[in-house]
Amino acid sequence: MATQISQRQYSAYEPTLAQSSPTTADLLSSAITFIEPITAAPFSAIQSLFDHLAENPATAAALNEVYSLRGIFKAAATINPTCDQKLTIDLSPTRNACIPPSLQAELNPHGLADVSTFFTAVTAYHVPQIIASLSAVADRDLAPLHTKLNVNFRLIDYIPVTASPDSQNGCGAHTDYGTFSIIFQDGTAGLEMEAPEAPGMWVPVPGDATILLCGWCAVVLTGGKIAAVRHRVRRVPGVRRLSAVLFVAPDLVVKMAPAERVELFSEAVNEGHFDVRWFKEVMGKKWRYREGNEELAPGNDGFEQDIDVERLIWK
Ligand SMILES: O=C(O)CCC(=O)C(=O)O
Numbered sequence: 001m002a003t004q005i006s007q008r009q010y011s012a013y014e015p016t017l018a019q020s021s022p023t024t025a026d027l028l029s030s031a032i033t034f035i036e037p038i039t040a041a042p043f044s045a046i047q048s049l050f051d052h053l054a055e056n057p058a059t060a061a062a063l064n065e066v067y068s069l070r071g072i073f074k075a076a077a078t079i080n081p082t083c084d085q086k087l088t089i090d091l092s093p094t095r096n097a098c099i100p101p102s103l104q105a106e107l108n109p110h111g112l113a114d115v116s117t118f119f120t121a122v123t124a125y126h127v128p129q130i131i132a133s134l135s136a137v138a139d140r141d142l143a144p145l146h147t148k149l150n151v152n153f154r155l156i157d158y159i160p161v162t163a164s165p166d167s168q169n170g171c172g173a174h175t176d177y178g179t180f181s182i183i184f185q186d187g188t189a190g191l192e193m194e195a196p197e198a199p200g201m202w203v204p205v206p207g208d209a210t211i212l213l214c215g216w217c218a219v220v221l222t223g224g225k226i227a228a229v230r231h232r233v234r235r236v237p238g239v240r241r242l243s244a245v246l247f248v249a250p251d252l253v254v255k256m257a258p259a260e261r262v263e264l265f266s267e268a269v270n271e272g273h274f275d276v277r278w279f280k281e282v283m284g285k286k287w288r289y290r291e292g293n294e295e296l297a298p299g300n301d302g303f304e305q306d307i308d309v310e311r312l313i314w315k
């Protein structure tokens, strides 16, 4: 039987504080959920890793060679004033495993060891629990769609000194592509959520909260029972802000389709015409453009990401 849902099925905005891990009720009652993480993010290690890479260009280049397709340490903001004004380090279990031992030996004391331990602990503890909670909300077992641990660890440094030091754009408005993300913050405000009931209205998130929010894959796989929240980061000139994000996505071969037909979804989505691998590639291209790491075809301004995805998903 077809599931009837409204196009933006959001409930009250007020985030709930979940003890240790969110319950079904937490997820149903809010667009974002505050979670109590198993461990705090090691922000001094994260800062030390960014500082070491910024001060040692040869090391940064060697790290980027590990994933030569796109690089790991991205610093486009130091030369491009129009992109998001931040530095990023994009790690993942597979990429970490490819870092040569000599480079690991150099980077471990400069924060990499603590960062890896942190993400491993958070992944092992929170990912299965959150997948189980989302499954309960969706009335669909999402665990078989997440068997490969398709996760990415992103460290972000909203450094004061960039190509556009007065820009307020830390991270442009977007919706994450995957199933869910956990955002750890160093205490500095800047993260904002779009109010579910009032698109275009931005609500600041406390700088010390750890946030769980869902992405497009969750919307589609749960037949719209779970909402994805648009968010952005505003930067305060002169103020450094660090964050660490764990992105969890379905396995790449999973079809982006609901378990049962959803009348408000497009035919392509209802029929499962595209898979997570394709979706990730399309989203990734626009994301990299916004972050200054890739050119887009002429006529594609890259800022329409959410609108394009909405057209793809909704009828
Ligand atoms: O830095 C943050 O607080 C959020 C970053 C973010 O939303 C993202 O990288 O997708």
Ligand SMILES: [Fe+2]
Binding pocket: 174, 175, 176, 181, 231
């Ligand atoms: Fe995000």
